[in-house]
Amino acid sequence: MTTPIISSEPELGTAGISRPTGIDTVRVADLITQLLVELGEDPGRTGLIGTPDRVAAWWNAFLSPGGAATATCFTESHLNDQLVIVGGMSVWSLCEHHMLPMNLQVTTAYVPNGEVVGLSKFGRIAQHFAARLQVQERFTRQLAEHLTGVIGREDIAVAVRGLHLCMSMRGVRMEDARTTTVHARGRFRTDPVLSQQFLTVTTRQWAAS
């Protein structure tokens, strides 16, 4: 039987936002020691002393990066037709098929309607959804769906450009491959001008980076 590439749906929509944080670092360090042995290494040699603890600490930090997926909003009653694009955000996640890093460059956009969202929150929310074993497409959708809840309307667009180490440092070994995913909702689906403005700004930012 073929294993589906996107095989699981660990978190639907905005559900599961308060994921349990913290792992058993002692147990994880012990497992890393076992892995080193299986890989033919001597976990007691000088260079590897402390490695299992460091790896366990890294997993702990990766899975619970701090910062909730909540957003601070400010009333701006006169603002109801401006396009706000926050780009240049870069987060690291782990591909769930190979457990190798993927770098995700994220651009988000929305149209305020009497309220603006604190800009840093777009980055924090992106970090929140990156801090797990992921696939880029699911990350993109989770971010868009969560932001829809934050602004209380559907007028959200998210574009992500991914560099997958499983595709560049191993396997097919294509170092320049980049994957682009776009999730447009509300007016970003129905208004071609808005959609075009979003894509133009996004692609210009990516070209410049």
Ligand SMILES: Nc1nc2c(ncn2[C@@H]2O[C@H](COP(=O)(O)OP(=O)(O)OP(=O)(O)O)[C@@H](O)[C@H]2O)c(=O)[nH]1
């Ligand atoms: N759609 C999608 N695929 C991904 C993502 N990250 C990794 N993959 C792919 O997951 C697939 C796993 O394919 P498999 O055939 O099971 O694994 P594999 O033999 O290691 O495949 P190769 O990478 O081609 O060597 C690969 O094609 C990866 O490129 C992602 O974020 N989204």
Ligand SMILES: [Zn+2]
């Ligand atoms: Zn992979």
